[in-house]
Amino acid sequence: MTDRLILGQTLAFASDPFADGPAAATHERRGGVLLQDGRIAAVGAADGLRALYPTAQVTDHGDALILPGFVDAHAHYPQTAIIASWGKRLIDWLNTYTFPEEARFADPAYAADVAGRTLDLLLAHGTTTVASYCTIHPGSVDAIFAAAQARGMRVLAGKTCMDRDTAPAFLRDTAQAAYDDSRALLTRWHGVDRLSYVITPRFSPTSTPEQLSALGALWAEHPDCLMQTHLSEQTDEIAWVRSLYPAARDYLDTYEAHGLLGPNGLYGHAIHLEPREIDRLAEVGAAVVHCPTSNSFIGSGLFDMGLRARMRVGLATDTGGGSSFSMLRTMAAAYEIAQLKGIALHPSELLWLATGGSVEALRLGDRIGRLAPGHEADLVVLDLASTPAIAQAAARADTIWEAVFPTIMMGDDRAIAQVYVAGRPVRG
Known part of the structure; x- marks a missing residue:
């Protein structure tokens, strides 16, 4: 199976934010996730992943936010x-x-x-x-x-x-x-x-x-x-x-x-x-x-x-x-x-x-739910400007949390730019 590199903003949680606060997550303004055989193979900065995996098929989601499904x-x-x-x-x-x-x-x-x-x-x-x-x-x-x-x-x-x-x-x-x-x-x-x-x-x-x-x-x-x-x-x-x-x-x-x-x-x-x-x-x-x-x-x-x-x-x-x-x-x-x-x-x-x-x-923490190597590649890609009301609120954001919160509070299926199931895109 051809390696797929998907690009966009990424939020990768290393731990539980209820215990460790927002610092539990790493935000890449221009990040990427490498998918191999239905799993996540690598997560990091887009330019670095492009250099490491030059033959990967690239899907660029622009400013959309890549999260676990x-x-x-x-x-x-x-x-x-x-x-x-x-x-x-x-x-x-x-x-x-x-x-x-x-x-x-x-x-x-x-x-x-x-x-x-x-x-x-x-x-x-x-x-x-x-x-x-x-x-x-x-x-x-x-x-x-x-x-x-x-x-x-x-x-x-x-x-x-x-x-x-x-x-x-x-x-x-x-x-x-x-x-x-x-x-x-x-x-x-x-x-x-x-x-x-x-x-x-x-x-x-x-x-x-x-x-x-x-x-x-x-x-x-x-x-x-x-x-x-x-x-x-x-x-x-x-x-x-x-x-x-x-x-x-x-x-x-x-x-x-x-x-x-x-x-x-x-x-x-x-x-x-x-x-x-x-x-x-x-x-x-x-x-x-x-x-x-x-x-x-x-x-x-x-x-x-x-x-x-x-x-x-x-x-x-x-x-x-x-x-x-x-x-x-x-x-x-x-x-x-x-x-x-x-x-x-x-x-x-x-x-x-x-x-x-x-x-x-659900006792599945070793398989899904994180942007981490080895986890199954179930992902959602969020458009953080999916409606005019959300877009104008997100445009004022100084942090990723301020940018994503309007989508959490007002978003619906229009915010779902793409979904990946075991590394396979299911929309379009």
């Missing part, structure tokens, strides 16, 4: 068609929109159509990796993984398991089916190409203790897999959990008691946590995932970014409860919510949450 750490691809549906609270929204839509995924052709559409929408917004819930239908998992293979994408996903009568009968499996189907899918897909299987109980209210225990047993058999679920999204949800699990100390305990708390656990939302829950999540090394547009759209509450001091935090769209496929919009919402909690997130921290932070939550 965005990473969406929590999404529901089966909810793509119902994004931006008017709703009330979480439980009403699930019953009115989500569950009827997910029933359609019994049809493999429908699942394949939505899976492909979802991944194309994500790529159009600069997202190159996603962790997604599927439905109870094994074919929904096959569909998203097949679509990912066709696009060369790194995708993490799992069959969503629900067996309690709190879920509609047409979307229930059993404890045994959850174990058997998940195990078969894991065996078929986990580690194939760029795919990872994720054990996926939807959340405690829609699973019996027997199903949670069955999935906990499966996780114990495959501890290298991630496990994803929801935790403390809304106050009425927490009350619901308390009524269904009266012996539990708190919401997290409904997972912990059944083997579903561990260092490879991903707990979506995590807004209304009790002190014990925070302590236990931090103690075991679990990750939580912030879903800001969803949290505001469904009226769930304000996530506390101060948790970042004690545990890994990913960032996610949570489509279709989230109201946008764009990680730029998601970063903007994260900034706004943090402001309401008295925290002013720096642009470096926002970009990190959408790249390195989400990657750390």
Whole structure:
């Protein structure tokens, strides 16, 4: 394969800006990234890379900013068609929109159509990796993984398991089916190409203790897999959990008691946590995932970014409860919510949450999420003057952070100049 040298501005994070500040990133005003066989081979000044690799095919993106591809750490691809549906609270929204839509995924052709559409929408917004819930239908998992293979994408996903009568009968499996189907899918897909299987109980209210225990047993058999679920999204949800699990100390305990708390656990939302829950999540090394547009759209509450001091935090769209496929919009919402909690997130921290932070939550830090030699060449190229409003704001900038912040706050798919998946350009 011909070496490809892409040129533009570059931001390469050597460490976590939440710990080390903006100095964690190196900005090259005229930089480059050398791509070889789907990986990053070198990062540095453009002139130096041109001299070192004179035969490389050159793509010059001018003043556009080259970053690692965005990473969406929590999404529901089966909810793509119902994004931006008017709703009330979480439980009403699930019953009115989500569950009827997910029933359609019994049809493999429908699942394949939505899976492909979802991944194309994500790529159009600069997202190159996603962790997604599927439905109870094994074919929904096959569909998203097949679509990912066709696009060369790194995708993490799992069959969503629900067996309690709190879920509609047409979307229930059993404890045994959850174990058997998940195990078969894991065996078929986990580690194939760029795919990872994720054990996926939807959340405690829609699973019996027997199903949670069955999935906990499966996780114990495959501890290298991630496990994803929801935790403390809304106050009425927490009350619901308390009524269904009266012996539990708190919401997290409904997972912990059944083997579903561990260092490879991903707990979506995590807004209304009790002190014990925070302590236990931090103690075991679990990750939580912030879903800001969803949290505001469904009226769930304000996530506390101060948790970042004690545990890994990913960032996610949570489509279709989230109201946008764009990680730029998601970063903007994260900034706004943090402001309401008295925290002013720096642009470096926002970009990190959408790249390195989400990657750390997904335990993929050795593979993606950085402009660094050896990492997979999943990249997004941002036009920092994609609209007149953004352009006039960026023109006043004295630093790269001042230049990129207007795109974070006001950017959309028009800001995505190019996307590379495993070194291959996917736009034009």
